[in-house]
Amino acid sequence: MITDVQLVFERSVAPRVSFRLGGGITHADPKRAAVPSFSGPSFDAQVTIRPVPWFTIVGSGRRAVQNQSSFGATYIIADSYNLNVSYLLSARSTATLFAQRARRDPRGEDLALTLQPPRGKDRLNLVGGSYAFDFHRSLRLSLNVAHQRRTADNAIYDYTATSASAGVTARF
Numbered sequence: 001m002i003t004d005v006q007l008v009f010e011r012s013v014a015p016r017v018s019f020r021l022g023g024g025i026t027h028a029d030p031k032r033a034a035v036p037s038f039s040g041p042s043f044d045a046q047v048t049i050r051p052v053p054w055f056t057i058v059g060s061g062r063r064a065v066q067n068q069s070s071f072g073a074t075y076i077i078a079d080s081y082n083l084n085v086s087y088l089l090s091a092r093s094t095a096t097l098f099a100q101r102a103r104r105d106p107r108g109e110d111l112a113l114t115l116q117p118p119r120g121k122d123r124l125n126l127v128g129g130s131y132a133f134d135f136h137r138s139l140r141l142s143l144n145v146a147h148q149r150r151t152a153d154n155a156i157y158d159y160t161a162t163s164a165s166a167g168v169t170a171r172f
């Protein structure tokens with residue numbers, strides 16, 4: 001069982017700056033005897049800066065404890081830090097650059113289920129960009145490119161990947 005108690009404060013400081021700050025305590029008490037419990041700080045923060053109407057910077061950070069039965073672990077302590085920079089190129093198109101740094105610490109990895117060595121803690125670094133064009137009021141075309149690198153305590157789980165995708169979004 002995971003219990004999370006947080007206090008959140010959200011405010012627009014000026015028309016161009018807003019933030020959300022949350023902090024608290026999280027306690028994970030797994031029912032499996034071999035898995036240690038966890039008690040520690042949790043947080044969720046975001047700052048949005050819009051120096052001019054067509055340019056937006058969003059920075060965020062979060063620490064959370066999550067149930068993860070599908071991951072082969074009882075729970076995961078996850079930290080994530082993100083930065084997004086968006087520029088409105090025209091009334092119909094937007095370019096965005098983004099970066100993420102994340103860390104996951106699985107607790108109670110179940111080797112009997114996976115038949116593989118434990119992953120241990122892993123770290124992910126991701127950078128990328130996207131372009132979106134509103135072809136019509138109800139139709140958006142988008143292109144995305146990203147590069148990521150994951151390192152883990154166990155090197156067989158390390159990888160580097162680059163991806164590109166295109167999408168069409170219909171709004172009704």
